[in-house]
Amino acid sequence: MGAGYVFISYSRIDSSFVGELADHLAAHQIPTWFDRRISPGEYWSREIEAAIDSCSAFIMVMSRSARASRWVALELNHSASRNKKIIPLLLNGEVFFELNTIEYEDVSDGSMPTPRTMSLLKVLTDEGAPLAPMIRPTPMLPSPPFASKVWHVPPRNSLFTGREEILRAIGHHRRAAVGSITALCGPGGVGKSSIAVEYAYSQSAEFELVWWMDAGPSSSVHEQLAAMAHSLGLVEDFTELSSAAARTRNYLRRHGNWLIAMEDASNADKVLGMLPYGTGQILITSRDSRFHEIGTVIDVRTFSRQESVAFLKAQLPVLSDTEADALAAAVGDLPLAAAQAGGFMRETGASAGEYLDALEGHASDLLQLGRPANYPRSVATVIARSVDELRNIDPLALKMLKLCAFLAPEPIPVAWMLQAPSGTFSDALNASAPRKIQLRASVGQLVRLGLARLVDVDSAFVIHRITRAVVRDLLGAADRDVLHETVLRLLLTAQLDDLSNVENWALSAAIAAHIRYLGQVNADDAHYVNSQEFRTLLLDVARYLEVSGQGDLAQTLAGHAYTSWSRRLASALR
Known part of the structure; x- marks a missing residue:
């Protein structure tokens, strides 16, 4: 027998599969340990902890019943605190949130681990330590600051940057009202969840219970409340979901000093049915901003340019300030896009110039790549x-x-x-x-x-x-041609002729910005940018800029138009 063994964490409901798994591993000379070995009368918790402490690898059999088991949660957290190699197997349900950055195997059809995983387990148990990770090093799962705490929160973002004002505002809302509800609202990719996670970690000493919930359209409220009930020790493993959820709600109503984070809430109506009312704090993340009636809304926007540059340089210290600034501008200071840009360049060795060139014409493809592990x-x-x-x-x-x-x-x-x-x-x-x-x-x-x-x-x-x-990349060539013509018709509605009326200037300024921008696009759009109608629009904008006191801009625009049109005319006459 080798120097080590594999610890298997599971729910008793899945005992049949685990028995087959243990037999399969034994047939390949891979020793296992799971809780059927505990003799009657032995101190359960101490025995389990000792077994995890000494194991060479930790298999997590993920299932709906395992997700709701208090003991499984304790085993998983303890294995991570000991920095064990965790190998998740998905039997049914969904991948555990804490493990979504680790490669897992789908065994929902009753299959056994692949030869690749078997080889890894064999190495681990023979040598007692891994030679190489399956994809990336297993991240440490968060351990509660105090042993008495109940903690279920995703891993912290090691590159978290800025956002001090928002973090202070969340804390202020908690201190200002008992049972406060704060909604972080904004478009996808601005870092709402990262802010919520950072707040949970930075304020963890203030709470006895910190719990992360998926509030998305396909989420199950009862399952998540039941899992909380198990972690709180309110129910046994076989308690019905609805009963376990009800006990959690009662507990939260009777106790304070807790933080519940609800991620990706689709709308306020759904959240109202999920809210665990009480005197604790609820933190919501959502693209929808319609939460004013139930709590305080914080509008989460993109990074400031300073934050973008700092974030990019934290990922890629070799970037110059000029390169980081150019990348930040190209991704519009969107945190997730900046994270992907840094990830792609780090993984591929691409330069800032190469990334910027690729982003110009292949945004949709490029922005599928370089996703950080902590972004789903x-x-x-x-x-x-x-x-x-x-x-x-x-x-x-x-x-x-x-x-x-x-x-x-x-x-x-x-x-x-x-x-x-x-x-x-x-x-x-x-x-x-x-x-x-x-x-x-x-x-x-x-x-x-x-x-x-x-x-x-x-x-x-x-x-x-x-x-x-x-959005442009998602369209076909025919759709683009139609939209180009539609844009021209829309631009032709611009009322820039009554320039003597100052009241028209605000709307004229906004429309003029779009006409100026389109007047500088490349030759691919020449079929409408080079039309007589559009040329007339550009001249109207130049006149508006001159009349409204923006002579420098008017001169720059007119000069660009003159150079561009002269070049195109000369080309047409050849």
Whole structure:
């Protein structure tokens, strides 16, 4: 027999599979240990801890019943605190949140571990230590600061940067009100969950219970509350889910000094049915900002440029300040996009210049790569999922998003959308409802799904430059041609002729920013940028800039137009 053995953590409900697993490992000369070896009368907790302390590897059989087991949670946390090699096997249910950064094997069909895993286990038990990880080193699971605490929170982000003002605000809301509810709201990729995790760790000494819940559309509230009940020691392993959940709610109502984080809440209505009311603190993360009626909303935005540069240089110390600034600008200071840029460059050895060149024409593909281990989805996936959801619930909002993806990454006046030519959105409008109300509601849907952000006291909205790039990449060539022509028709509605009326200047300034931007795009868009109508628009913008006291900008725009048009004319005459 080799120098070590494999500890198997499981729920008693899964004993049949575990017995087959142990027999399979034994047939390959891999010793195992699991709790059937404990003799009657032995001190259970001490025996288990000693077995984990001495094992060479730790197999976690993940299942719904294991997720709800208090003892399984204790075993898993203890194995991580001893820095054991954890090998997860998914029997049923979902991958444990604490293990979502580790490669796992799906054994839901009753299959045994693959030859690759068997070879690794053989090495571990023969030698007593791993020669190489399966994908990456097993992360340490968080251990509660005090042994009396109940703790269920994802791993901390070692590269967490900035956000001090938001962290202080969350703490202030807790001190200002008993039973406070704070919602961190913003588009996907701005780092809402990272902020919530950082707050949990930084304030852990203030709470006796800290628990992370998935509040997404497919999440099960009862299962998660039942798991909490097991960890609190309120129920036995075979207690019915609804009963275990009810005991958790009663416990939270009677006790204070707890923090519950609810990630990816789809809307306030669902959260209301999930809230464990009491005197503790509830921290919500959501793309939807409609939580004002149940708590305090904090609008989470992108990094400041200083935070972006610091974050990128923390990942890649070799970056110069100039390179980091250029990368930050290209990803629009979006934290997840910055994390992926750093991850991709670190993994591939690509330079900042190479990444910027690739991002220009292949944003959707590139932003699927370099995802950090502590982010469950890439920024491209986050945006694509929101677009798919929009396709199902609001075709008008989807058409508006596609159209705006070809405008500048600047505020888009809602009034401009309301003035759009009648044919712009006609195929997506409901004939029985007022056009103005439908367009306003669709802007709201874009904001709710994190695809846009309201600015200027709700008079305009802005689409992030990364969202624009991914949406454009998702379109086919035919769709792009149609949208180019639609953009031109929309631009032609711009009212820039009455420049003597100062009241028109605010709207004119916003529209002019988009016309100026499109006047500088590349030759791929020449079929409308080079049209006589668009040239007239550019000249109108130049006149507006001159009249409104922005002569330098007017001269720069006119000079660029003159150079570009002269070059194209000379090329056409050859």
